Each structure stands twice: as structure tokens, then as C-alpha cells.
Amino acid sequence: MEEKELDLKLEKGHAVCFDFDGVIHRYSKGWQDGSIYDEYNKDILDLMLLLQKLEIPIYICSTRKPEQIISWWNKQGFWAESIKIEEDITFWNDLKFIGVTNKKLPAQLYIDDRAYKYTGQTVKQFMIDNSEKVEEK
Ligand SMILES: [Mg+2]
Known part of the structure; x- marks a missing residue:
């Protein structure tokens, strides 16, 4: 297998948000009763660990109450504990803990399953990007 060196565009010391x-x-079944019922995504956990090893602070931002996520996370036996990001914190730069918040903080990258990456698209382009493909006749 050919090995290629990657030049990662992410900066040390600047947070990535999950x-x-x-x-x-x-x-897999959506919100349901609001409990955390499903399994975790191993690939994402591997990615979080790798980024943290590369000295990139990691935090989780969710509409859920941080306490629910922290309680769940800290029962899983992952490599690092999670802690709540206090209200007065603006920049998350802790490399020991996984921060958890329901407030959006600055980050060099947001990893989200519902995101649309905005790079200056027009209204028309947005509509095309967010439409089902219609077969031309
Ligand atoms: Mg989501």
C-alpha cells in the first residue's frame, strides 16, 4: 500500500466540536423518549482520541443537558473523562478532559450530522443542494 503523508489542516490548541x-x-431511532439508548460510534471515538493526542482540544456541543451526556460518557470507560464547560468559559482549550456544553463555543471545525457547509453559495445553489434529484424526461 502506498503511504502518503498527510498535512492535517487542523491547528494544535484550537478546539474541534463534536x-x-x-x-x-x-x-438510529431519533429522539424517542430523550434517553441515550443507542450504542456509540467507535470510529468517532477513535477520531476524538486521535485529535486529542494531536493536542487538539475536544468538546461536545448538544441541545441535551450536559449532565446527561457527562453521566453517560463517564460510565463508558473511555480514555478521558468528560466535564461540564462552565458558563464563563469562551474558549475550550483543555487537553485532559472532554468538555460538554449546550452552548456553541468557537471551534476550528464542527462535526455534525445535520450541518451544511456554507462557502458562499447562492440561494439557488442552496435549493439545489437541499433538494431531491428529479429525473429529467
Ligand atoms: Mg446531530
């Missing part, structure tokens, strides 16, 4: 439902938590 969404919870549909990213960390598989969420």
Missing part, C-alpha cells in the same frame, strides 16, 4: 446525537451516539 455533535452528540447522530455523531457520537448512533441515534
